[in-house]
Amino acid sequence: MGITLLVTNLDTSIAFYRDMLGFRELDAGEGNAVLASGATRLVLRAVPEVAPINRRLVHLNLEVADVQAAHAELRDKGVRFTYAPRVVNRGERLELWAAAFRDPDGHGIALTQWRERTTT
Structure with missing residues (x-):
């Protein structure tokens, strides 16, 4: 999966995605950088005068093996979460857990984990 994000400060964004998110x-080239995590490729393109993002349209989901563990690790690194891990979608057999936060430019990011539903 490849994603391009417009950022206002390339060095700040590289440090955030590298140092905080791994x-x-x-x-890297003039005004851009390519980062990777697993199968995800992320292109950061510096546009210092970019208009504010529409937070309803720009959202990056990062699937993790254990959303609670990933949340705790990033919280300990100083990431401020919009919400802690919780169920955000529930089907008959699966439910999607997520915890959300924002990058330095305000792009929404969610740690996500699909789990089988347990019946009680």
Whole structure:
């Protein structure tokens, strides 16, 4: 999966995605950088005068093996979450757990984990 995000400060965004979220930098050029985590490729493109983002349209979901553990790890690194892990979608057999936060430019990011529903 490849995603491009417009950012106002490339160095700040690279540091956030690399140091806080564990992405590794694959390449960089004039005003852009390519980072990776697993199968996800993230292109950060510097546009210092970019208009404010529409937070309803820009949202990055990062699937993790254990949303509670990932939430705790990032919280301990200083990430401020909009909400802690909770069920955000429930089907007959599966439910989606998520915890959300924002990057330095306000892009919405959610840690997500699909779980089988348990019946009680």
